Amino acid sequence: MEFQEYVNFLNSELTVIKGVGEKKSALFAKLGINCVWDLLYYFPYEHEDRRSFYKIATCPDNKLCCIKAIPKGKLLKKNIRKNIALFTLTVADNSGLVNVKFFSNPYYKISFDLDTEYVFFGRMVTGYGKREFEMKSYEKSGGGNTGVMLPVYHASAGLGQNVIRKTVRDALGGVDYLVDSLPESVISRYNLCTIDEAVRQMHLPDSEQALARARARLVFEELFVLQLALMFLKSRRTENSGLVFQKISVAADFAKKLPFELTDSQKQVINEICTDFRSGKPMNRLLQGDVGSGKTVVAAAVMYTAHANGYQSAMMAPTEILAQQHYNTLTSFFGDSLNIALLTGSTGKKKKLLADIKDGKYDIVVGTHALIEGNVEFANLGLCITDEQHRFGVNQRARLFEKGMTPHVLVMSATPIPRTLSLILYGDLDVSIINTLPKGREPIDTFCVKSDMHNRVYGFVKKQLDEGRQCYVVCPLVEKSDTMDVTSSVEFEEELRSKVLPGYRIGLLHGKMKAAQKDEIMTAFKNLELDLLVSTTVIEVGVDVPNANIIVIENAERFGLSQLHQLRGRVGRGQHKSYCILVTDADNKETSERMSIMTATNDGFKISQKDLELRGCGEFFGTRQHGLPELKVANLFTDIDVLKLVQQACGEILAEDPLLESGDMAMIRARIQKLFAEYDNFNIFN
Ligand code: ADP
Ligand code: MG
Numbered sequence: 001m002e003f004q005e006y007v008n009f010l011n012s013e014l015t016v017i018k019g020v021g022e023k024k025s026a027l028f029a030k031l032g033i034n035c036v037w038d039l040l041y042y043f044p045y046e047h048e049d050r051r052s053f054y055k056i057a058t059c060p061d062n063k064l065c066c067i068k069a070i071p072k073g074k075l076l077k078k079n080i081r082k083n084i085a086l087f088t089l090t091v092a093d094n095s096g097l098v099n100v101k102f103f104s105n106p107y108y109k110i111s112f113d114l115d116t117e118y119v120f121f122g123r124m125v126t127g128y129g130k131r132e133f134e135m136k137s138y139e140k141s142g143g144g145n146t147g148v149m150l151p152v153y154h155a156s157a158g159l160g161q162n163v164i165r166k167t168v169r170d171a172l173g174g175v176d177y178l179v180d181s182l183p184e185s186v187i188s189r190y191n192l193c194t195i196d197e198a199v200r201q202m203h204l205p206d207s208e209q210a211l212a213r214a215r216a217r218l219v220f221e222e223l224f225v226l227q228l229a230l231m232f233l234k235s236r237r238t239e240n241s242g243l244v245f246q247k248i249s250v251a252a253d254f255a256k257k258l259p260f261e262l263t264d265s266q267k268q269v270i271n272e273i274c275t276d277f278r279s280g281k282p283m284n285r286l287l288q289g290d291v292g293s294g295k296t297v298v299a300a301a302v303m304y305t306a307h308a309n310g311y312q313s314a315m316m317a318p319t320e321i322l323a324q325q326h327y328n329t330l331t332s333f334f335g336d337s338l339n340i341a342l343l344t345g346s347t348g349k350k351k352k353l354l355a356d357i358k359d360g361k362y363d364i365v366v367g368t369h370a371l372i373e374g375n376v377e378f379a380n381l382g383l384c385i386t387d388e389q390h391r392f393g394v395n396q397r398a399r400l401f402e403k404g405m406t407p408h409v410l411v412m413s414a415t416p417i418p419r420t421l422s423l424i425l426y427g428d429l430d431v432s433i434i435n436t437l438p439k440g441r442e443p444i445d446t447f448c449v450k451s452d453m454h455n456r457v458y459g460f461v462k463k464q465l466d467e468g469r470q471c472y473v474v475c476p477l478v479e480k481s482d483t484m485d486v487t488s489s490v491e492f493e494e495e496l497r498s499k500v501l502p503g504y505r506i507g508l509l510h511g512k513m514k515a516a517q518k519d520e521i522m523t524a525f526k527n528l529e530l531d532l533l534v535s536t537t538v539i540e541v542g543v544d545v546p547n548a549n550i551i552v553i554e555n556a557e558r559f560g561l562s563q564l565h566q567l568r569g570r571v572g573r574g575q576h577k578s579y580c581i582l583v584t585d586a587d588n589k590e591t592s593e594r595m596s597i598m599t600a601t602n603d604g605f606k607i608s609q610k611d612l613e614l615r616g617c618g619e620f621f622g623t624r625q626h627g628l629p630e631l632k633v634a635n636l637f638t639d640i641d642v643l644k645l646v647q648q649a650c651g652e653i654l655a656e657d658p659l660l661e662s663g664d665m666a667m668i669r670a671r672i673q674k675l676f677a678e679y680d681n682f683n684i685f686n
Pocket of ligand 1: 260261262263266289290291292293294295296297414438439542544546573
């Protein structure tokens with residue numbers, strides 16, 4: 001096969017494989033498999049060990065294995081529920097008899113030939129002294145699925161295991177040899193197997209050892225592509241010389257004017273940032289601090305410093321509510337001494353504003369994604385800050401700092417992430433941490449209750465409101481839904497207003513409202529003109545009203561752990577003892593686990609670690625908690641050792657070939673480009 005022919009084959013639609021027509025190809029596309037390459041990288045999530053055979057008499061209990069036996073009677077069927085029946089079949093080998101049991105749809109046609117040998121895969125179990133064989137699958141003896149480690153794929157309606165297995169086998173048969181994209185030197189140095197061996201063994205392994213080796217290679221490669229891209233981005237940036245800010249003591253002058261004393265952590269972080277400002281290299285720093293730790297004031301101090309050195313700053317937030325709040329906060333910090341602009345999707349008179357930003361009339365521009373649009377230009381942008389960084393992609397971050405001539409970049413996030421993850425994600429960033437809360441903060445007391453406790457919950461809320469505090473009530477939905485039995489904010493506000501808390505000033509806030517309306521409500525809440533705010537997750541990040549000390553989260557089971565922690569972070573921001581009440585009637589194991597973690601700890605780091613464990617990495621990545629493409633093979637808990645090797649390898653490569661231009665990097669370059677283009681429409685080598 002010529003190289004070009006090979007590349008074409010990998011990029012072809014699945015219809016090039018015999019037996020795959022348009023219809024099947026469309027079903028594969030639903031699984032995200034659009035070409036032969038995708039199929040080859042569609043790895044099984046487990047293998048059934050069809051190599052170990054036992055005699056019925058000596059088969060151990062509870063071990064997945066095969067028995068070879070002959071049906072000795074009629075297949076019995078017992079309907080259990082609609083579309084589910086329990087089937088029983090008596091089978092025998094020369095050592096004895098056993099009942100094979102399995103569940104299936106009663107309408108499927110299932111039949112066994114008497115006096116024909118079958119292989120049954122499953123496990124022997126003993127209950128009440130009786131042995132039975134719980135079957136997972138079967139085939140006639142001599143069929144192709146016996147004697148191997150059989151791959152099991154995530155299948156879908158219309159695409160069963162055997163179809164996927166056959167298609168993968170045919171695809172593998174269509175390629176003589178998969179060409180490595182990792183450079184030869186890396187493969188030998190890190191003792192990896194070839195990609196050809198790895199991909200084939202992932203699907204159809206010869207042994208457990210071969211499978212482990214194949215997986216190790218793919219984990220290495222997956223992390224390598226991601227890490228090299230991030231380290232490349234970082235090196236490309238630091239190559240350019242940075243703006244030097246000489247006047248640094250101004251940050252301290254700013255701090256002196258604040259109504260509170262900065263915490264030691266905040267001071268430390270401001271110092272780290274100012275050191276970067278003076279270093280001559282562009283800063284590229286992550287500021288991580290739990291909810292309520294006081295990141296905004298750090299941002300203000302360093303933007304003030306940028307201004308004193310003659311540069312503009314831009315600060316980007318993920319929601320309009322948050323952008324507006326930052327604008328208000330900064331305006332109150334700086335008064336008339338700095339010119340601050342607010343730029344969001346709903347900003348009016350934009351033309352004039354944009355012209356003034358370009359002319360340098362504004363010192364600070366606060367905004368949403370609107371900031372990174374093409375028509376926004378700065379006179380001399382020296383510092384870019386993204387708040388709640390996990391809500392943005394690498395791409396968006398890059399687009400912001402490309403508005404200046406290598407400005408300093410600070411990204412802030414409250415979503416604390418485990419060390420492994422931060423190593424990968426922020427391989428391209430330096431990290432500063434605020435690890436203490438401002439003085440006088442008490443931990444938030446968190447309770448989990450059932451909805452039949454509503455009266456007591458709102459009785460308690462009432463007491464807090466009477467003492468002058470304010471309350472958030474969070475509902476999962478905006479409006480009533482016909483399909484879900486879940487509290488909606490619109491309905492619930494009505495109920496609170498008319499029945500539960502009549503006479504109290506209650507407001508409603510949700511994402512379907514116009515920006516001006518949202519702002520009006522938020523401002524009223526902040527100005528103590530409202531006692532209680534019923535809201536959706538639009539308040540999830542950043543919102544800061546220190547007088548609010550109680551948050552009730554309805555249908556708490558609908559929220560992930562990190563989300564609950566963020567929501568809870570809306571309270572405990574002032575001197576008042578604060579409370580979080582999780583209301584849920586769900587009693588499944590997963591929900592109760594989540595709730596008990598919430599009630600047990602206030603530590604965001606522990607919570608995100610747990611979140612990752614409970615949801616699995618795939619989903620954690622899927623929800624874009626971080627702004628990077630998904631990992632398919634690597635596991636963030638178990639593969640940290642591989643990650644360290646990968647970082648070493650990437651470091652060595654970049655030291656020798658900083659622009660990744662050498663011939664043996666060509667394929668990796670293409671992989672990186674494709675990955676980021678698909679994920680984020682981002683051309684990394686530009
Ligand atoms: P986050 O880190 O979640 O973004 P914020 O920056 O919104 O937190 O700060 C939370 C609250 O704490 C704000 O009301 C802020 O004014 C206040 N705050 C910040 N730093 C201090 C401090 N050193 N002492 C007292 N209050 C502070
Ligand atoms: Mg914040």
